[in-house]
Amino acid sequence: MEPAARPGPDPSPVLVFDTMLAYERTAALKAAIDLNLFRAIGDGPGDVASLAQKCSASKRGLRILCDYLTIMGFLYKVEDGYRHTPTSAAFLDPRSPACIAPISRFLGSPLMTEPFKHLADIVRTGRTSLPGAGSVEPENAAWVDFAHSMAPMMAPMAGPLSGIVLNGLSGPVRVLDIAAGHGLFGIEIAKQHDSAQIVAVDWAPVLEVAKANARTAGVMHRFTTVVGSAFDVDYGGPYDIVLLTNFLHHFDPATCIRLLRKVHAALKPSGRAAALEFVPNEDRISPPMAAGFSLVMLATTEAGDAYTFQELRTMYLEAGFERVNAYPVPNGPHSVVMGDAR
Amino acid sequence: MEPAARPGPDPSPVLVFDTMLAYERTAALKAAIDLNLFRAIGDGPGDVASLAQKCSASKRGLRILCDYLTIMGFLYKVEDGYRHTPTSAAFLDPRSPACIAPISRFLGSPLMTEPFKHLADIVRTGRTSLPGAGSVEPENAAWVDFAHSMAPMMAPMAGPLSGIVLNGLSGPVRVLDIAAGHGLFGIEIAKQHDSAQIVAVDWAPVLEVAKANARTAGVMHRFTTVVGSAFDVDYGGPYDIVLLTNFLHHFDPATCIRLLRKVHAALKPSGRAAALEFVPNEDRISPPMAAGFSLVMLATTEAGDAYTFQELRTMYLEAGFERVNAYPVPNGPHSVVMGDAR
Numbered sequence: 001m002e003p004a005a006r007p008g009p010d011p012s013p014v015l016v017f018d019t020m021l022a023y024e025r026t027a028a029l030k031a032a033i034d035l036n037l038f039r040a041i042g043d044g045p046g047d048v049a050s051l052a053q054k055c056s057a058s059k060r061g062l063r064i065l066c067d068y069l070t071i072m073g074f075l076y077k078v079e080d081g082y083r084h085t086p087t088s089a090a091f092l093d094p095r096s097p098a099c100i101a102p103i104s105r106f107l108g109s110p111l112m113t114e115p116f117k118h119l120a121d122i123v124r125t126g127r128t129s130l131p132g133a134g135s136v137e138p139e140n141a142a143w144v145d146f147a148h149s150m151a152p153m154m155a156p157m158a159g160p161l162s163g164i165v166l167n168g169l170s171g172p173v174r175v176l177d178i179a180a181g182h183g184l185f186g187i188e189i190a191k192q193h194d195s196a197q198i199v200a201v202d203w204a205p206v207l208e209v210a211k212a213n214a215r216t217a218g219v220m221h222r223f224t225t226v227v228g229s230a231f232d233v234d235y236g237g238p239y240d241i242v243l244l245t246n247f248l249h250h251f252d253p254a255t256c257i258r259l260l261r262k263v264h265a266a267l268k269p270s271g272r273a274a275a276l277e278f279v280p281n282e283d284r285i286s287p288p289m290a291a292g293f294s295l296v297m298l299a300t301t302e303a304g305d306a307y308t309f310q311e312l313r314t315m316y317l318e319a320g321f322e323r324v325n326a327y328p329v330p331n332g333p334h335s336v337v338m339g340d341a342r
Numbered sequence: 343m344e345p346a347a348r349p350g351p352d353p354s355p356v357l358v359f360d361t362m363l364a365y366e367r368t369a370a371l372k373a374a375i376d377l378n379l380f381r382a383i384g385d386g387p388g389d390v391a392s393l394a395q396k397c398s399a400s401k402r403g404l405r406i407l408c409d410y411l412t413i414m415g416f417l418y419k420v421e422d423g424y425r426h427t428p429t430s431a432a433f434l435d436p437r438s439p440a441c442i443a444p445i446s447r448f449l450g451s452p453l454m455t456e457p458f459k460h461l462a463d464i465v466r467t468g469r470t471s472l473p474g475a476g477s478v479e480p481e482n483a484a485w486v487d488f489a490h491s492m493a494p495m496m497a498p499m500a501g502p503l504s505g506i507v508l509n510g511l512s513g514p515v516r517v518l519d520i521a522a523g524h525g526l527f528g529i530e531i532a533k534q535h536d537s538a539q540i541v542a543v544d545w546a547p548v549l550e551v552a553k554a555n556a557r558t559a560g561v562m563h564r565f566t567t568v569v570g571s572a573f574d575v576d577y578g579g580p581y582d583i584v585l586l587t588n589f590l591h592h593f594d595p596a597t598c599i600r601l602l603r604k605v606h607a608a609l610k611p612s613g614r615a616a617a618l619e620f621v622p623n624e625d626r627i628s629p630p631m632a633a634g635f636s637l638v639m640l641a642t643t644e645a646g647d648a649y650t651f652q653e654l655r656t657m658y659l660e661a662g663f664e665r666v667n668a669y670p671v672p673n674g675p676h677s678v679v680m681g682d683a684r
Contacts, residue, residue: 011432013495014631014675015415016442019371020449022364024637027458029361034462058468064640064647065465070627071634073357077627090353100358107362116369120376123407126400153355285412285419289356292413295366298406305406333356 028068030108033101037065038084038092046081098156105149111135111142115299127302135300136250138229139203143181147209151182154245157276158188160329164336165241165274166193173240176266177201178230179247183210183223185276186243190219201226201233231259237266245276249293252303253315260319267341273316278306279326279335289333312337370410372450375443379407380426380434388423440498447491453477453484457641469644477642478592480571481545485523489551493524496587499618500530502671506678507583507616508535515582518608519543520572521589525552525565527618528585532561543568543575573601579608587618591635594645595657602661609683615658620648621668621677631675654679 032038040054052062066082069075074092076083090098106112111130115122118129128134135142162185166173172195177186180200187210190196200210200223207225214223226233230247242263248256263273280291290306297304307315309326316324321339328335374380382396394404408424411417416434418425432440448454453472457464460471470476477484504527508515514537519528522542532538542552542565549567556565568575572589584605590598605615622633632648639646649657651668658666663681670677
């Protein structure tokens, strides 16, 4: 007897098989990036012999990898070889300003991949298999790597975030950037607003990455740092804007509320706290990328989650904020959730 | 400057991000199978608390895993919990006769997953990172696991394969099943044809699995075995039919031709050699599952491949066969390529 099922698309063993082998997709894309294949494709010519030579690879290996990438939509196959698709040209060729290939380093790092080897155990216990607080364990060196390698993915969101938090403000603004990482969000505000002063909080080695980025952007004279955990350090202030980017999802709601109260105390009246987050719909299964992010938080933290807007709003209100609203970031899976201090 | 690209769908960073995290999909499905979640879903009720109790799991972990499986299409979310989709009911619930969940054991085994950790190196060298001949190294214990765990996926093909090779034959038939594994293909012929005698060749521990299956099918009195490598043992014969299921793809064309010559010598005049294979189209990028199988052969063998029909036909002709044709197996990615001995 077959078990009863909801109506839906026809049953598909291919979906099962594909999913069981999905790790091959990650491996193929990572191999192509590691071999610098997408630069070789952009340079041309795209025949197997030329590509194999440029990538110091075997012809057999190169041909099979390129066919596989073509099946996945990352290359286009023509009579005499391979060409970029629009996706690989824009996001995988290192000559493209939008290239996000470096994020494979962080997404493929042991911090991310190790827990997924023990996912059944993690579902049993309800917390990461990583020691202590998991990915947010103090001084976790992975965040230096994150600051370096995830910057290309975060950079396109800095403009929209900056526009949202500066909207309607004039005169000098003081900005606290909590868990600043690469620092790009505060730096973008400094670039958009001549009299903005940025204070970035993070662990010392991570702040070195942020300071290097601030120097490159020419805003180092308005960029200072506070070394330590966002939960422990003195924020100074008061501030007009506090940024909490990709941070709240690592913690349970009680911890988020505690942090938001500390943020509230560091804000001027009517100052703004802005969280950049994956915000799934209330059904928790859409949109796919924001909702699917919960699994990363299950695997890598003690009690984090991708929170819905209602959950985040409740946290803000409990911490003393008012007028809490969500602003989707265009062309990406993130939203800005912003509340005003009283 | 952005590199030039072929026209195609709009560029998508989501495809890049999804692929870099595709290993999460494999991990989530494997965790659900390991936790026996799909049986619990079939049993109902599907609320988080009941499922967590049945799977000895935490509510947080269970809820996040079920949401993720819903996003992937393996569950359906309703007001009070989760239900099967047609795919999970048919192929993942152990109470379904078509359940293929056990294949995750072989597809997730170190034999399969280890080489994908070194895929860039494999593309460089053009051969598996596994020692020796890779997956076909003599007495590789993984094939016992394969014989057990892949049987549910192969079983639906046994009927169509049997129909193709028996078509037009009458009277007693002698069948040689090379690299028999679970033995299901020869066993099905014995079931369909009362006077068929089956001789199965494989390594000794693998043949134990085949013999157990032959006993269960009630055909053991017409089922004998030859222990050893298909390249070394004396086949006996002559035979009416030789099966080469999921075997040729492990070897280079010269080795395949050598084996096919040996097969030819063991066949009666007009006897048939039938290979069950992933056969990509001549473009080598379609259909996706057959074409994508080349990557598994790159990763796990010295020189294997998913061969096109023209390549297989050439091998058969070189080995002395004539009338070589391909017969797609319905509802699956495999084809039967059959040639007649002269």
